[in-house]
Amino acid sequence: MESLEKEKVGGAAAEAPTVRREITLSTLRQAVLNGLDSSIKTEQFLLNMGPQHPSTHGVLRVLLDLDGERIKKAVPDLGYLHRGTEKIAEYRTYNQIIPLTDRLDYVSAMANNYAFVRAVEKLLQLKVPARAEYIRTIVAEMQRIVNHLFWLGTQALDIGAMSVFFYTFREREVLLDLFEKICGARLTTNYYRVGGVEGDLTRDVIDALYSFVETFEGHIKEYNTLLETNRIWLARTKHIAVITGEDAVNFGLSGPTLRGSGVDYDLRKYEPYAAYDQVEWSVPVGHNGDIYDRYYIRVEEMRQSASIIRQCLDKLPEGPFMTDDHKVSFPPKGRVMHNMETLIHHFLLVVEGFKTPPGDTYCGTETPKGELGFYIVSDGSGKPYRMKIRAPSFVSMGAFDHMARGYMIADIVTIFGTYDIVMGECDR
């Protein structure tokens, strides 16, 4: 075999110690017949990717162990966005933590708010008024559409389909404007409160939402015409990053990443909360467990979300949007300004916060990215003794090595994207 390889010396023969080896066609043929390692010298190649890379959706570094273009091993290096949210939370009252949760997953802040207030409500065993439950469901599903639109646009952009991004961001803008009308902010919303929500849905928001869900089905068709039968999209997503349902459960994956592998685990169905058991909807499930299935599930989830929003708007009950349990909710502003006791009450709620009974609880919520859980330990004071955030992005990164092995280096970009990863939530 060695004799077949002609050793060829480069231009400046005398000085240059580097020797380029020419591979002839016959060598290659031999190599294919006999197996690679006998003729062509190969070596494992260690490649550092990141911390700054346009496809990592945040600051993430990955060490890739490569064999040619195949990934042998991928070691994610996390922590570049670690801000110590769990530590800060131990020094804040519960109401002060709500804005911190906005900054976890900054493309779906509403869902984070919801996950947190649900955990605190579970600790307090607090009943929320019916109208608040419906408003929460509507806003959470709006956030799901916003998140999936963002994901679809950036995933297509990563692969090279630029135009999808413009279409998805057009609709995302409509919903973000509605967020601005609902709570005054587009991204860091701080809208959910323990015991309800911060403000009511006004008539013009409801009308705008009706017209949005009316037209949204047509828009989904638009995205699908761009992608569904696009040959490049299919080639880049079909049979890539396959994970079996059993492995996905063992890794603790959640959300569309898990459901793409055929497991119908959705907390909205398994442990129904808010108004999810009062409306008709279904959980889309894939069966190949590849990137294409996960894309399809997210698109289908947007359809379901639009349907949930429409049904909730139809059924939206009248009544208060905040609990009247003034142990946790602020007294009406008008009374605070005229009544001494109410002013003291308001002051104490701001300074000390409301007290939670001692104990601990875990409460998981189905956010667009998967199961976002809060484990809160309370010692009876107005601040959590310990708060652990179970972030779906962090758990997904645990399965990254398993899912990337054996694929090409160009697939790394799509594998990042398929988790719908946000490093703010991953590193917390």
Added chain:
Amino acid sequence: MHPVAESLHRRFPEIVTGSREALGDLTVYLKENGALEVFRVLHDDPEFRYDYIVDVTSVDYPMDPERFEVVYIFYSLPRRHRILVKIRVPETHPVVDSIVSIWKGAEFMEREVYDMMGIQFRGHPDLRRILMPDDYDEGYPLRKDFPLVGKGWRDDFSFVPKYHEGLPPLPKGSS
């Protein structure tokens, strides 16, 4: 007693030390020694089938003789039931068995617990810091004796007012 807790207690009377039901969740307390066998049964046995790993985390109680509490949260998809498992370890020997061989997802979760609280996992394939820098040697940030401020690079600068010294006096003329 909850049937799951009862059955566990019957099978492992010397490892399962107690159980509690609160706020709709079942909590089981285990001794560190031998807990791995209980975890294996929780995962494999058709009676339990806790196949989905939710989280591994830890809580610090500095005043207690067994200072750290490692909390495992599992969910059973076929039975739709959640369980919390708690193990106490002392500060002098904060070591528990790793469950990566049972739930692969535990690898990153256990690394985070090690990084944040300094609890070691026996048999973990790659126990390194995960969120903090690899060469960080100032302790474990989520322990209760680690201060909230005063340990960052920002506090190395002389012109930044120190937390315990209070704010510097206002310049003259400002109101």
